[in-house]
Amino acid sequence: MSADDASPGPTTLWHGRLAGAPADALAALNDSLPFDQRMFAEDIAASRAHVSMLAAVGLLSDDECDGILAALEEVRSEIADGRMVWAPTDEDIHTAVERRATELCAAAAKMHTGRSRNDQVATDLRLWTRTAIDELTGLLLGLAGTLAGRAHEAHAAGVRLPGYTHLQQAQPVGLAHHLAAHAWALLRDVERLGDARRRTDVSPLGAGALAGSTLPLDPAAVAADLGFAAVFENSLDAVSDRDFVADTLYALAMSGIHLSRLGEEMILWASAEFGFVRLDDAFATGSSMMPQKKNPDVAELARGKAGRLIGHLTGLLATLKGLPLAYNKDLQEDKEPLFDAVDTVRAVAVAFDGLMQTVEFDADAMAAGADDPFAAATDLAEWLVAHGTAFREAHEIVAGLVRQALDAPDAGSRRSRLAELVAAHPDLGPEAAALLTPGSAHLSRNTPGAGGPDAVAAQLERLDVALTSARSLQDGR
Template identity: 60%
Template structure:
């Protein structure tokens, strides 16, 4: 069995070694990125005179054929193909002969793999950001469509104050906007080409890493060869950004589970985005929302696992870094599926605004408005808080309805009792960024502007 290091060793590697160390089972998805890096490397070798024009053309042609074979499924893997990078180089050498054997000139798998993984992460994070923006657009459309519908806002999962449904939906939208920022920031920091760093120290050959960086669309090339091949900050940062996004999907999922329960009855799932029970004929289950909660835990595990792998490594490259790919690949796949599924769910969910309003119109939901009414008439807030709290306690003890107690209190009276009328408290949220109609209209306009700007950031080719 031929390996990339066979010249130094006497005999073939043990089967157990190959079985344990091979990564071809998962890094095959880096094939397009490896071929892109190889093309840039070959063009650079031709430019600096390490390949003749004819040799460069022959190797580029072999790369084209290898790419086509991989795309069509006709590529024949060999027992010695421990990873996709080895497999591609082997096939190119078979096709281009001596010229193909020059493909690896001045290059190590260390800088080769780091380059391919950065290309992969740049592309996938941009695609996921576009999906997140599409989910935000759904939330915006549902917020606009909600009009003046309102529901209880919660703290500690206890009813607190009425808020517009649009305000609540956009709370998730703004959290996702931070995820878009994190994805953009992670992409910006990883936009550095490691190609040309070699195994650890660069090369004595006249390589031009600036050229390969430009060919591959990187903003810059590495400054330190040791750092270039050992750096996996970009993988950890990508995982954190994806994990934080998964946490936000989990939080939205938890609210969907609650809202669609019979206990709340605030919403109903479309049949296309719900599942049934194998035993209970009446059931309609929010599986997307529940899996969003569960998969966040899975991604947290991916992130912590990679950080634990990185935390004790000496410079520069160590084979431990092979463990960077599976957690990143898994996070990319699961988050993409989750964002798209949640967008479909949110675009089709039916809101029961009557049930929402009925829950929000409980007189105690206006308790803060009563206290602020007293404050507006000159009373210190702590005194107002105590007075209203006392009236709420008396009402709960059966002394009368809160409205009657407020009406009969000389410090409050009939004008204050009107604040308890259904639909009134939510209209009183007037501060910027608050949950009232005027503030939410302004918020919707700002959110729409933000979405347009973010969409421009992640246009194809950006």
């Protein structure tokens, strides 16, 4: 059906240029109300600021301003309470708010003066994104704080475990060191969100459709009213810029990646093969067929949803890459990925925080892996270096001893065989063999930022300071 064949109906904001009503197929493709109505509070806040500015510059009377503001408050209440009756012509939240406000107060027909939906939607989305960033920053800081708290507990208990490279046991570290590593990653996510927020915190209202206005608008007053830190510099850029959405999606994708990595470790550690952790029943599921199963679904979903977050980022970047200035309807595709990414990170962060608060660590199982004498092979090489041997030669000597020990028939004899070989070696001897005793390798690594107890104690102090600083910055917004 062509647009000319469409049956006449209620008018749109742009009906004056076109003779007929839009075709149903166009309306179905074009209408964004089903997803952008979640910005209703931001749209009404921006409209209130715009109306107040119009009155301040003499484009509305005080009575008109008061009437429109009252109508906008009623619309806000109706939507918030679920009393709003949506109309077929409500193609987006901006249309719906203006339509209903005009029904309540005829003067509201003037509130679009000096404004386009192009700068209006950009303003709404910046307001919404700013709020979402603040919420997610708080949740990620909460999870980082939980990890730091569990790290303090593990450090006080002296819990150690094998560290891994290539998923092969490498060198022992404190559990506190391992948990803190994830906390530092989340703090970087918080920093990235802060950077995205700074670039989001710019008001585009007053840019109009693309070229500003001939009317005496005051964009700075609107920006101040809405709490923006800055005002747009270029009207073309203001309505077409979605860098802040891409920045936010990148920060959220990185958060998803970090949560996925933590999830992968919880999945491995909860397996019978590792046995490092026991998940609380509240944060695990069972099997519909196998009665013995306890599944780490929170961690698996965190791992799976990282791909979704990466997809949102790459999808938006592909949308933006070919757009000419200024506004194009392609930009309507910015909201759904952003909304879903925020919802996804929120859900994962909350669930993972609960998992990490309640998970039980099996210190004995971890120590059994950490105390494997083969994990001290690097310590033996460094002992030789400390006694004058070049590292490459030391590496070769220890590797040869490891190779000989691995020829023993079983794990127990391999471990004892390594200690015997080290004690008997002319360049090593009993003093070096003492490095293979349980716990020794873990205790000796205390260079700055390392995984030994003294270094970890200093690191946890720095982590606490970093968390406090990030929380203070968050509270000051």
